[in-house]
Structure formats: C-alpha cells, structure tokens
Amino acid sequence: MTSGTHEAFGRVGIWSSALHASRRDDAGRKALVEAVAELEELKYGTLWIGGSPSPEDAAVVVAATRTITVATGIVSIWDHAAEEVAARIAAIDAQARGRFVLGLGVSHGPMVPQYAKPYSAMVAYLDALDAATPPLGSGHRVLAALGPKMLKLATDRALGAHPYLVTTEHTAEARDALGPDALLAPELSVVLDTDLDRARTTARDMLSMYLGLPNYTDNLLRLGFSESDFDGGGSVRLLDALFALGDADRVRDRTREYLDAGADHVALQVLTADEGGGGLPRSEWRELAGVFADEL
Template identity: 85%
Template structure:
C-alpha cells in the first residue's frame, strides 16, 4: 500500500449497515449524524456504510463529518445505473474533497433477479464509470472481490479490494493476487462478549443468512471448509475463523492477524445480541477505540 492510501484509509475502520439514512425517520437520521461525528472524533480511519447503501446514504455521512474517509461497503451495481452514480459521486466530492470512496459489488444471485455473468457485468459497469462525464477514477473505487478474477480486476481497475466475510488465509491469498500496491481492506465481524458460547450464538444469528449465498459458501469451500461447517449457522471452527469473539483486546489481536496476513486496513463490524448488528453500538465502538489508540 502506498503512503497516500495508508493516510486515506488508516489501519482500522468501522463497518455498519445502520448508517443508512434512507431507512430511518428524522430521529434516526439525527442519531446517525451524531454517531458518525463521534466515530470521526474517536479516530477511526474509514467509515464503511454497509449493506447495499445508496449514494444518498454516503452523502449524508459525508455531510455529518469533516475529515474521516467515507466508503460504501458495498453499493450494488444492479441497483444504481453507472451514469447516475458517477453524477452523484461528483456531487459528493464537492463536499468530501477527496475523502469519499465508492465501494462496488455484484451482490448475489438469490438477491438479484437480473443477476447474470457478474464478472462481465462489473467490467461493463467500470467501463461506464470511466466513460461518464465526469468519470469516477480508478483510485476512488474499490471492489467487493473474493475470487481470483475479481481480485485481479480490483487491482487493475480500482484502488483495491474490500472482501467481506473472509479468513486470514483468504487475506494472504488476496494479497498475493492483488500485488503489493493495491488496497486490501477486509471486513471483520466482532462480538464483544467474553461468554464465548453466547458470543457464538450472536455470530450465528448473523452468519446464517450469508451461508445461504453461494458467493460466500463457494469461497469458504475453496479455503478448505466443508458443507458440514455450514450446518446450524456455522461450526465452531468456522466461527472462530471468521469472527473476533471476546473482549476488546482479543479483537485487537485478531485484527493484527489480518494485518500481518497482508491487509492494509480492517473494517470492524460490531454485532450485538440485542440488536443483531442492526443498531448503533456506540458503547462498543468506544471500547474498541480505547484498545486501538496506537493504531488510530
């Protein structure tokens, strides 16, 4: 990773699907604005708006912050025409001044009726972003890449890759596929609970949905897991490979494992038993900021 990219993203960020302004009422919008302003103050390098956000969601987070990098994690190419996205990115840039990054992904067949030839669809989408007036430059976009072909595309046509639900082994393989200069910013889901049985229950409540999506299960099978690891919301072996479970120091140690495996930046998604990851876990974010003070 270049020094410029390191400065833009930082080593540790926050990923949250609760930052969708369009999904909440006015009180919810105010809560999001207050939360992202606090996250910026805590020193996290990048705020990732998770769960298929819109350009409008990104614009609201940019508007509520001053210096932190804001990224979509991940905008679905099937939901937003490239020409419209390019125009919205240009409008966001007027406020963001270089701190907005467009994360793009092909989503999943079971979730998208028109899903077909995802790699070719992504190439065509990037071509359209290049041809737009103004274009979205390679350095302002990252791809949700898991397999070798999409990782290679991320290295050649974007700033790098933002893989979701991956292990440290995948991180090492992705770094080899991307080369030394491209950004590698995996997501890592976190349960801050020292009762590991309860923490694994929280993790399974989130993971079960993703284990119905072939893009993820195929990737996990490539990494050496078996179909039996997907039963019951995920085996203990699978959970321990995909999540950081325990106290904040354990989360820091797991994050270091991803960085040592080749990640430049790790986007932490906090899951809680009562909210299932859907709320704004501000107390947990503060606890993480405390243990990551040297990295932030």
C-alpha cells in the same frame, strides 16, 4: 483519492449497515449524524456504510463529518445506473474533498433477479464509470472481491479490494493476488462478549443468512472448509475463523492477525445480541477505540 493515499483509510475502521439515512426517520437520522461525528472524534480511519447503501446514504455521512474517509461497502451495480452514480458521486466528492471512496459489488444471485455473468457485468459497469461525464476513475473506487478474477480486476481497475466475511488465510491469498500496491481492506465481524457460547450464538444469528449465498460458501469451500461446517449456522471452527469473539483485547489481536496477513486496513463490524448489528453500538465502538490507540 489515488492509489498513493492508502494511508487515508487508516489501519482500523468501522463497518455498519446502520449508517443508512434513507432507512431512518428524523430522530433516527439525528442519532446517525451524532454517531458518525463521534466515530470521527474517536479517530477511526474510515466509515464503511454497509448493507447495499445508496449514494444518498453516503452524502449524509459525508456531510456529517469533516476529515474521516467515507466508503460504501457496497453499492450494488444492479441497483444504480453507472452514469447516475458517477454524477451523484462527483457532487459528493466535491463536498468530501477527496475523502470519499465508492465501494462496488455484484451482490448475489438469490438476491438479484437480473443477476447474470457478474464478472462481465462489473467490467461493463467500470467501463461506464470511466466514460461518464464526469468520469469516476479507478482512484475513487474499490471492489468487493473474493475470487481470483475479481481480485485481479480490483488491482487493474480500482484502488483495490474490500472482501467481506473472510479469514486471515483469504487475506494472505488476496494480498498475493493483488500484489503489494493495491489496497486490501477486509471486513471483520466482532462480538464483544466474553461468554463464548453466547458470542457464537450472536455470530450464528448473523452468519446464517450468508451461508445461503453461494458466493460466500464457494469461497469458504475454496479455503478448505466443508459443507458440514455450514450446518447449524456454522461450526465452531468456522466461527472462530471468521469472527473476533471475546473482549476488546481479543478483537485487537484478531485485527492484527489480518494486518499481519497482508491487510492495509480492517473494517470492524460490531454485532450485538439484541440487534444483530442493526443498531448503532456506540459504547462498543468507544471500547474498541480504547484498545486501538496505537492503530488509530
């Protein structure tokens, strides 16, 4: 994949941390394969394997699909050596025929014991991918970028950026930072529930973990939120800015707000009250596909 093929991502995709074959038994893997095959039939543009997947997780999803773009959202640079990733991705890409993209990120200090100088570590990792045999060049990767330095790196050394847990305002700022040509593919978390109090409870269940990670809270503070917005799992103002809450039409409208703000593609993460996004919400994916007929 090259910088001239952003259309291969489509306008709308699905992001799910449940697309990890390595975390499933045989029955679970079969369910995963059936789910991703259906997502391809529903005409979503890209499947994002969320939650720090491995290259092996990506290999299973690629093998279970034929035409849809598959991306990682994201592989942590601390978990996998660059040379090993480049070699494994070369094999995956041969099967994918150019429809696989490696999403990379620096993760978070509280989650990584060896975390240090994340920007410099990412630069070194990209250098190692470029120098690997075979190399994994900029046209095959995106970066999980939030702040200005990492967004600039995503422009210079990758297809573009895949920001997570961001607002439409951040999307507009990211587009300005990236310039007109780089890919901008933010994640947007979705709760399909017209009871907004209940939907916000589901959103808070997911958000509470992220409010303990400085990379996200620092970014939200830069966007004009205050520490008080983080109390109790997130203020209504914060939740309404970060999530799409309501029926499928509301999700469609919120997605279009991100596209209008400068996103090329929006990766939808569907959260459910019983699983917090950890399952395979196939009925919700079908429902959303119905309202995105003009986007898919």
